[in-house]
Amino acid sequence: MDSIRNPFAPGAGTPPPELAGRDELREALRVAIERARIGRPAKSAMLVGLRGVGKTVLLDRVRTDAEAAGIHTVRIEAPEGRSLPALLAPQLRQALLRLSHLQAAKDVAIRGLRALAGFASKLKVTYNDIEVGFDYDGEPGLADNGDLEHDLQALFEQVGLAAKAADTALAIFIDELQYVEEDQMAALITAIHRTEQRQLPIVLVGAGLPQLRGRMGNAKSYAERLFNFPEIGPLPDAAARQAIVKPLAKEGTTIDDDAMAELIRLTEGYAYFLQQWGYYTWETAEASPLTLKDVSQATDIVVAALDESFFRVRFDRLTPKEKRYLRAMAELGCGPHRSGDIAACYQARVTSLAPTRSSLIAKGMIWSPNHGDTAFTVPMFDRFMKRIMPGQDWRTS
Numbered sequence: 001m002d003s004i005r006n007p008f009a010p011g012a013g014t015p016p017p018e019l020a021g022r023d024e025l026r027e028a029l030r031v032a033i034e035r036a037r038i039g040r041p042a043k044s045a046m047l048v049g050l051r052g053v054g055k056t057v058l059l060d061r062v063r064t065d066a067e068a069a070g071i072h073t074v075r076i077e078a079p080e081g082r083s084l085p086a087l088l089a090p091q092l093r094q095a096l097l098r099l100s101h102l103q104a105a106k107d108v109a110i111r112g113l114r115a116l117a118g119f120a121s122k123l124k125v126t127y128n129d130i131e132v133g134f135d136y137d138g139e140p141g142l143a144d145n146g147d148l149e150h151d152l153q154a155l156f157e158q159v160g161l162a163a164k165a166a167d168t169a170l171a172i173f174i175d176e177l178q179y180v181e182e183d184q185m186a187a188l189i190t191a192i193h194r195t196e197q198r199q200l201p202i203v204l205v206g207a208g209l210p211q212l213r214g215r216m217g218n219a220k221s222y223a224e225r226l227f228n229f230p231e232i233g234p235l236p237d238a239a240a241r242q243a244i245v246k247p248l249a250k251e252g253t254t255i256d257d258d259a260m261a262e263l264i265r266l267t268e269g270y271a272y273f274l275q276q277w278g279y280y281t282w283e284t285a286e287a288s289p290l291t292l293k294d295v296s297q298a299t300d301i302v303v304a305a306l307d308e309s310f311f312r313v314r315f316d317r318l319t320p321k322e323k324r325y326l327r328a329m330a331e332l333g334c335g336p337h338r339s340g341d342i343a344a345c346y347q348a349r350v351t352s353l354a355p356t357r358s359s360l361i362a363k364g365m366i367w368s369p370n371h372g373d374t375a376f377t378v379p380m381f382d383r384f385m386k387r388i389m390p391g392q393d394w395r396t397s
Contacts, residue, residue: 001282001283001285003282006282010272013060014057014275015057017246017250018246020239030065032203033169037071045206045228046216049210050376051209055175059205071168072163072169073170073171074088074092074095074171077174078174078178080179082129083130084184085123085148086127089119089120096113096116099165104166109165109166112158115155116132116155117135118138119151122151125146142158148184149183152188153187153190156191156192156195156200157198177206207232213229235270236269237264241264248290252288259281259291276310277295280301280305307387311378312388322356322359322360325356326366326385328342336375338374339373357374
């Protein structure tokens with residue numbers, strides 16, 4: 001098979017050749033953004049799911065859809081260690097500058113830029129990572145109180161008024177939202193709530209791990225009523241088949257039914273794994289159709305590639321105690337598991353492991369589906385832990 005023509009695209013957030021199984025959600029988000037544009041009530045949305053289900057890809061596709069319809073958008077990723085104001089300020093500046101070039105919105109957008117100047121200058125003292133150019137002087141009393149929750153509301157109101165004057169909407173896309181600190185999350189929720197109350201055309205579309213729902217609820221109790229939380233999971237069999245078969249068909253290639261069934265079994269329908277197995281099965285095959293033998297021969301290569309990239313990059317961020325905790329979870333299976341069972345396998349008290357569990361949640365490695373339960377956020381990570389920490393030596397290492 002011609003490697004240059006390989007249609008599959010394994011990578012972090014790399015768009016797949018066929019975004020299968022997400023049409024209904026894309027349409028729901030399109031409707032919400034368009035409703036906001038015309039001043040109708042529209043719920044913002046938080047896409048939640050495990051690693052590898054395609055949240056980032058979906059977020060970016062929805063943004064592309066919105067921009068094609070004339071919606072103004074900003075897109076940020078919330079890494080650990082950065083403040084929300086530092087991430088938002090430069091992006092909102094760009095949005096306001098674009099709006100200020102439209103005659104109908106010019107004056108309102110300039111006032112928004114003045115609000116941004118006050119917002120950033122006052123909060124630089126608190127969040128010393130804010131770096132944004134000021135195009136206008138701040139307006140005294142406008143978003144310059146120095147309190148994030150109050151000032152972000154005022155700033156969002158000005159941005160919303162500018163978008164309304166331009167007869168458009170602003171869609172804010174934030175990936176990895178679970179890493180935002182709780183007080184900053186509360187300010188973001190309050191600001192979106194205020195724009196909704198004033199029927200201003202701002203929509204927030206976020207994406208994060210499953211713990212995002214609980215973190216937002218802790219930040220503001222009304223968050224679950226303010227946002228929709230669609231769960232992004234593995235693809236159903238029909239959609240998984242479409243994700244493989246359609247890109248192959250465009251290259252004049254087919255795949256045997258038993259090979260396709262094996263791909264679905266191995267990947268469990270996870271979008272990222274489908275791309276990995278599809279890519280290496282193509283590389284292994286000598287001719288069309290792709291066969292069960294091709295899938296089998298590719299599997300060892302895929303597992304090695306996943307171990308060195310998808311899994312290892314997360315494993316290397318862990319402390320020795322965190323690694324042993326995850327190895328104890330893996331000993332019990334894919335989960336979820338009760339904290340007491342993990343502690344018993346680890347051969348330690350539950351209370352002594354509580355800080356380790358909390359740090360793993362903060363790092364996005366595990367989450368709690370129910371009180372006292374713990375599950376991996378990375379599919380198939382239990383198998384990786386057994387491969388990288390085999391035997392029983394991990395209990396005393």
